Amino acid sequence: xxxxxxxxxxxxxxxxxxxxxxxxxxxxxxxxxxxxxxxxxxxxxxxxxxxxxxxxxxxxxxxxxxxxxxxxxxxxxxxxxxxxxxxxxxxxxxxxxxxxxxxxxxxxxxxxxxxxxxxxxxxxxxxxxxxxxxxxxxxxxxxxxxxxxxxxxxxxxxxxxxxxxxxxxxxxxxxxxxxxxxxxxxxxxxxxxxxxxxxxxxxxxxxxxxxxxxxxxxxxxxxxxxxxxxxxxxxxxxxxxxxxxxxxxxxxx
Amino acid sequence: xxxxxxxxxxxxxxxxxxxxxxxxxxxxxxxxxxxxxxxxxxxxxxxxxxxxxxxxxxxxxxxxxxxxxxxxxxxxxxxxxxxxxxxxxxxxxxxxxxxxxxxxxxxxxxxxxxxxxxxxxxxxxxxxxxxxxxxxxxxxxxxxxxxxxxxxxxxxxxxxxxxxxxxxxxxxxxxxxxxxxxxxxxxxxxxxxxxxxxxxxxxxxxxxxxxxxxxxxxxxxxxxxxxxxxxxxxxxxxxxxxxxxxxxxxxxx
Numbered sequence: 001x002x003x004x005x006x007x008x009x010x011x012x013x014x015x016x017x018x019x020x021x022x023x024x025x026x027x028x029x030x031x032x033x034x035x036x037x038x039x040x041x042x043x044x045x046x047x048x049x050x051x052x053x054x055x056x057x058x059x060x061x062x063x064x065x066x067x068x069x070x071x072x073x074x075x076x077x078x079x080x081x082x083x084x085x086x087x088x089x090x091x092x093x094x095x096x097x098x099x100x101x102x103x104x105x106x107x108x109x110x111x112x113x114x115x116x117x118x119x120x121x122x123x124x125x126x127x128x129x130x131x132x133x134x135x136x137x138x139x140x141x142x143x144x145x146x147x148x149x150x151x152x153x154x155x156x157x158x159x160x161x162x163x164x165x166x167x168x169x170x171x172x173x174x175x176x177x178x179x180x181x182x183x184x185x186x187x188x189x190x191x192x193x194x195x196x197x198x199x200x201x202x203x204x205x206x207x208x209x210x211x212x213x214x215x216x217x218x219x220x221x222x223x224x225x226x227x228x229x230x231x232x233x234x235x236x237x238x239x240x241x242x243x244x245x246x247x248x249x250x251x252x253x
Numbered sequence: 254x255x256x257x258x259x260x261x262x263x264x265x266x267x268x269x270x271x272x273x274x275x276x277x278x279x280x281x282x283x284x285x286x287x288x289x290x291x292x293x294x295x296x297x298x299x300x301x302x303x304x305x306x307x308x309x310x311x312x313x314x315x316x317x318x319x320x321x322x323x324x325x326x327x328x329x330x331x332x333x334x335x336x337x338x339x340x341x342x343x344x345x346x347x348x349x350x351x352x353x354x355x356x357x358x359x360x361x362x363x364x365x366x367x368x369x370x371x372x373x374x375x376x377x378x379x380x381x382x383x384x385x386x387x388x389x390x391x392x393x394x395x396x397x398x399x400x401x402x403x404x405x406x407x408x409x410x411x412x413x414x415x416x417x418x419x420x421x422x423x424x425x426x427x428x429x430x431x432x433x434x435x436x437x438x439x440x441x442x443x444x445x446x447x448x449x450x451x452x453x454x455x456x457x458x459x460x461x462x463x464x465x466x467x468x469x470x471x472x473x474x475x476x477x478x479x480x481x482x483x484x485x486x487x488x489x490x491x492x493x494x495x496x497x498x499x500x501x502x503x504x505x506x
Contacts (some may be wrong), residue, residue: 017459020296021428022286023474024461026279029301033275043273045308048282048299051459055298078440079460080447110440119443138464154462177274187331187363190372194333206270206304207332208277209407211391221276 005225008172009044010036011063015074015084016153017051027155028073035162040171041069051075056087064091064148069169074153076140078119084150085143089127092145099126102141109139134164173225178234181253184246185209186218192240193220200233202226210253219252258478261425262297263289264316268327268337269406270304280408281326288415293424294322304328309340317344317401322422327406329393331372337403338396342380345398352379355394362392387417426478431487434506437499438462439471445493446473453486455479463506472505 012032018024026048033043044067049055056075064070075084089096102124103116110116123140126132133142133149135157142161143150151161186193186207197205203224210217220237224230234250241248265285271277279301286296297320302308309328317323328337342349355377356369363369376393379385386395386402388410395414396403404414439446439460450458456477463470473490477483487503494501 014299017457017476018461018474019282020286020299021430021474021476022283022288022290022296023430025283029272030275030278033273035275037275043275044303046273046299046301050297077460077462079443080450081457081459113438114441117440117443120440122443123440175274177276185366187370187373187376188367190332190370190375197333204270204334206334207330208271209330221271221274223270223274 006172007225008041008069008170009067010041010069010071011044011067012046013056013059013063013070013072014046014048014153015051015056015072015087016048017081019048019074020050028153028158031155031159032071032073032162035166036171037175039166039169040174041169042175051081051083053083053087053090056084057091060088060091060148069147069149071149071151073151073158076123076143076150076152078122078140082122085125085127088145088148088150092127092148094128094145096125097128098124099130099132102126102132105132105141106139133161136160136164175223175225176227176230177221177223178230178250179252180220180222180234180237180241181217181249181251182220182241182246183215183217183253184241185216189241189244189246192237192244196233196237196240199236200224200229202229203233205233205237212253217253221252259425260478261294261322261423262320263294263322263324264297264320265299266309266312266316266323266325267299267301267406268304268309268325268340269301270334272301272327273303281406281411284408284412285324285326285415288419289424290428292419292422293427294422295428304334304336306336306340306343309337310344313341313344313401322400322402324402324404326404326411329376329396329403329405331375331393335375338378338380341398341401341403345380345401347381347398349378350381351377352383352385355379355385358385358394359392386414389413389417428476428478429480429483430474430476431483431503432505433473433475433487433490433494434470434502434504435473435494435499436468436470436506437494438469442494442497442499445490445497449486449490449493452489453477453482455482456486458486458490465506470506474505 383398
């Protein structure tokens with residue numbers, strides 16, 4: 001860790017019985033994580049909770065207190081199981097209001113689709129004091145209230161909202177990484193990884209084993225916020241692998 | 254909810270910087286969730302935490318206290334970033350020991366691969382009082398201590414461990430589900446979904462919208478532990494869709 005620089009962190013609460021039932025495979029963890037990296041913000045924890053208000057409130061409060069930002073995905077649609085706005089408003093201690101711009105937006109969007117009804121108007125509800133996040137994909141906007149950001153659960157709509165937020169959030173130095181791939185059982189060189197990491201205090205080394213083409217191998221991911229520290233750690237690791245007689249592949253296998 | 258029958262629940266802690274960085278796409282939530290359904294156990298919450306001992310301890314303790322079972326995936330390999338066993342032992346308040354059967358197993362596995370070394374021996378370490386879960390895929394076993402179950406993070410190895418656990422855990426009535434697909438914007442029939450769910454207290458209806466072939470549609474998933482309640486709720490929903498003039502597809506679209 002670079003002790004001098006502030007590390008910006010985010011928590012993510014995924015709201016959805018459909019993920020917990022195994023019916024839907026989550027795609028939002030990876031896309032939110034990847035997007036956050038570019039903003040210089042680290043994803044510190046993810047919680048997947050059911051469509052139950054008190055469970056959402058608990059997760060939202062735990063992760064927003066522990067992090068600079070709190071994101072949610074899911075549960076902001078028009079149906080009875082979409083309770084994210086109410087739960088987050090409860091967590092924040094503010095009432096739910098109809099946002100006039102969201103209402104106007106939905107009126108335009110549904111003008112030639114049968115008009116607004118009770119369900120559709122639900123998507124104009126926000127915790128008081130919120131701004132809207134544009135949604136290029138479908139009618140209902142995302143919601144931002146300070147460091148709390150509510151996004152849709154359908155991955156391509158989530159992606160559009162992340163796009164709209166790009167460059168809008170304060171972050172720190174992005175976490176840099178380099179990957180070294182090697183056809184070696186990670187258990188053969190565990191001591192080397194440990195030693196190299198210990199010698200480079202601003203770097204972390206992750207070891208990700210795989211089994212391909214009938215052979216075992218591993219990718220070693222070196223992470224740091226400092227370019228020079230990162231290069232030095234990579235250099236030491238590659239030296240160590242070469243000295244031990246292993247071929248390695250910069251960029252990973 | 255069927256108030257008479259006990260609902261068995263599980264929590265899942267996914268340990269891995271590689272998921273939080275976005276580098277690796279999680280596949281374990283869906284496969285653990287699907288497997289649990291068949292065992293009659295509901296996945297109640299998932300937390301993804303980094304390779305940091307105190308964060309693992311906190312998540313493990315929170316979810317094992319709230320649920321009948323606690324599963325972890327990841328962090329039980331041979332390298333310095335594999336700290337799950339130590340963190341879980343700390344959470345359980347027991348020491349880490351070398352399990353003699355695990356050691357024997359690893360000795361056999363590595364006999365023609367260079368033998369045991371310090372890193373490989375790490376994979377024989379377990380919280381005191383644990384049993385082993387067979388691993389058909391690679392050498393290192395999973396670990397079970399009462400209702401706490403530690404599995405590998407690599408999905409096909411996790412799958413093998415789940416296989417070994419099949420039928421070993423006590424569960425309740427499996428949650429049954431039926432899906433009805435409909436080419437309708439869910440916002441058009443939000444009121445119908447709400448009414449039908451309210452009229453069937455042992456059932457939940459989830460609404461999962463999609464956009465395909467240039468048209469919007471949704472799958473409605475009706476869940477219950479009771480066969481008759483489920484059938485009645487499905488019947489009422491289909492009747493309501495037909496009365497409103499919508500075609501629907503049993504089994505989903």
